[in-house]
Amino acid sequence: MGRYVVRRLLQMIPVFIGATLLIFLMVNVMGDPIAGLCGDRECDPATAAQLRHEFGLDQPVWQQYATYMGNVFTGDFGTAFNGQPVTELMGTAFPVTIRLTIVAILFEIVVGIILGVVTGLRRGRPVDTGVLLLTLVVISVPTFVTGLLLQLLLGVKWGWIDPAVSSEAAFGELIVPGLVLASVSLAYVTRLTRTSIAENRRSDYVRTAIAKGLPRHRVITRHLLRNSLIPVVTFIGTDIGALMGGAIVTERIFNIHGVGYQLYQGILRQNTQTVVGFVTVLVLVFLVANLVVDLLYAVLDPRIRYA
């Protein structure tokens, strides 16, 4: 187990370097960001040169990358164009997005798995067909439509929620955005769980458990569900990374000042430091989430051993 984790952690290093290098190059390909700083006019050459020097943009790309990575390892993620250190931006953005992600993941786990179990146990019944249709609709409707629709209905027409999230972004305010963010994944989780449950329901160990005379809820939770959750856990694990980085649309609609918003603004302003910094952290989150998922397999299925 320990060796396995170490090996996985070592594998992360090339992935990490490769991913950051790619992002760094991609943002650089977009051209010189200084030109966008002076509005609809040319920056005067002296100031532009000075700014370029200050942000290290006058050096060759490989050297910029080396300097940047060197700084990252000392905890310095550079400075955004508005003079704010990127770490400060992260300090405000990540807690918000993490809260949003937690809400979304909770929705996926609670609602998704419950619906999956219910439909998996009642295959072909009206409940099953109904939920199936519903998930189809959710999957096919783009997030921004769901988001805007809920915002309009709940926020403006019925006045149940505030259409925009305040800058504190407390958990209570993030429920609807979290639901919107989770909606598509939630539908997938439901379907995955349903298929898995339906398949395993006919397996020998379930029959044995029932024959032993175990109560129904124990059969379902201890035997059936635990074995059926492996694909679902994989999905949810990788989804954590996707939710954190992919909240751009939801965050814009609901005015959430999180990672997605900072990334969006960083890309618009071609702010290498912001974009690379945030993506670097997201890459880390993704890698760690994947590792945790792999370790969880062993917990769910004792037959799986890591050596």
Added chain:
Amino acid sequence: MRGAEHAKWAACAAAVVLAATACGGGGGDGGSGGGSGGVLSSSWGDPQNPLEPANTNEVQGGKVLDMIFRGLKKYDPKTGEAKNMLAEKIDTSDSQNFTVTVKDGWTFSNGEKVTAQSFVDAWNYGASLKNNQRNAYFFAYIDGYDKVHPESGSQSADTLSGLKVTGPRTFTIKLNQKFSSFPDTLGYAAFAPLPKAFFDDHDAWLKKPVGNGPYQVDNYTRGSQMSLRKWDDYPGDDKAQNGGVDLKVYTDNNTAYTDLIAGNLDLVDDVPASQLKNVKNDLGDRYINTPAGIIQTLAFPFYDNDWNKSGSEKVRKGLSMAIDRKQITDTIFQNTRTPATDWTSPVLGEEGGYKPGLCGDACEYNAEEAKKLVKEGGGLPGGQVKITYNADTGSHKQWVDAVCNSINNALDNDRACAGNPVGTFADFRNQITDKKMSGPFRAGWQMDYPLIQNFLQPLYYTNASSNDGKWSNEEFDGLVDKANGQTDTAEAVKTFQQAEEVVRDNMAAIPLWYQNGSAGYSDRLSNVELNPFSVPVYNEIKVG
């Protein structure tokens, strides 16, 4: 039907959860932090650059500076006329040497007196190359600028030799050329005075800016909110009529608009294009749409021989006549833009140099004449024009497509015009700076100060800062120089208009439309207006 079902289901799920966590969410509580002090909330965007007077060149930061600073002059929010604010008088005998007397009794909100030194220090800071100020070029007219801010290499002086403090409340300005309307430019935020605190502890100042305007910053959380409160001891006569303003950063102007409709926000000063159709229904007379000092044009790459040979002015004129401006402003912009008939803006007023119809026939839609002119001029270079624009902000794609459509129809050629989107604004500016344009491109100009000079010199003077097309014309340059030397304002305006006629005769850029400022507000507010810079006049807004 399924969509409706889905919404209902989702709404129910949300409702259950809301009830369960008892967050309530009651949408109608105003959200703006108590009405007793008469504080209003207003939409905001994160300022792009650090919030310093000489470093702010966009509206969002400009909004704040407008509230916390007062300069020597202030532009009248209605007429745009430059009126003395902190200046008791600005004297000159030769349009080159000015003596400024600062009014007595002004202080910064931290109690420090506003003196001549406050101005001179601030301007020296703004001009100095090492401070990276984006608006440094505003000080380029002052003598000694080339030493403090050389085009290349390091600076050989730290202060402008043209500025001299001659007394606690007086200082002199020496310009490096005659510029009669120079005093009228001093209302621009870059010329604001700065307190000692700005230089002593710069980081602290940036966290909580201190100025001398009707408001003071109470609380500033970068990237999310700034709370400004009325400064009770403000010595000026334009005191704030409300208790304060909470500027809230919105990720999207659509969200801000939705928040206004839901009653959680009081003022939105940028109504999204997609909502223009509903805005009358949603807000009624709480929607304002007034001219702002912004003109949109199509500029041409004069560094490209195809666009700079004899006869190509006919092609440009032909293209201009092929654009049905009226139809586009009506349908795409819902009348938030007005077809342009000159190269300035209506906010200048006729006395200030705005001359409707100066463009004449060349700005009227006339398909026949357009076809004829393009043919006479040797046809379109390469058989097709591509209009380059940045696709990330505004609704540029829509109007560029409409303009192309109009050109194609007028010239009877489906391939005459096509849009050429560029991903980001920065990249777009890059390609312009690197002279990579091969055809007409979007050029917008938002005035810095309401003077005809500002609509012509920076845009069309040889090598001027915003002369993106690198157009150069001796006659135009000569007329501008002449106008800048004329002390009589009416005379100067006339000369500037002659220069504008040179622009017209060469069709150096195609004027498209004048842009309006738009804003919507809640029923708690009254007396809401936009100034010529399309910024709400916050200090005059009444709450309750």
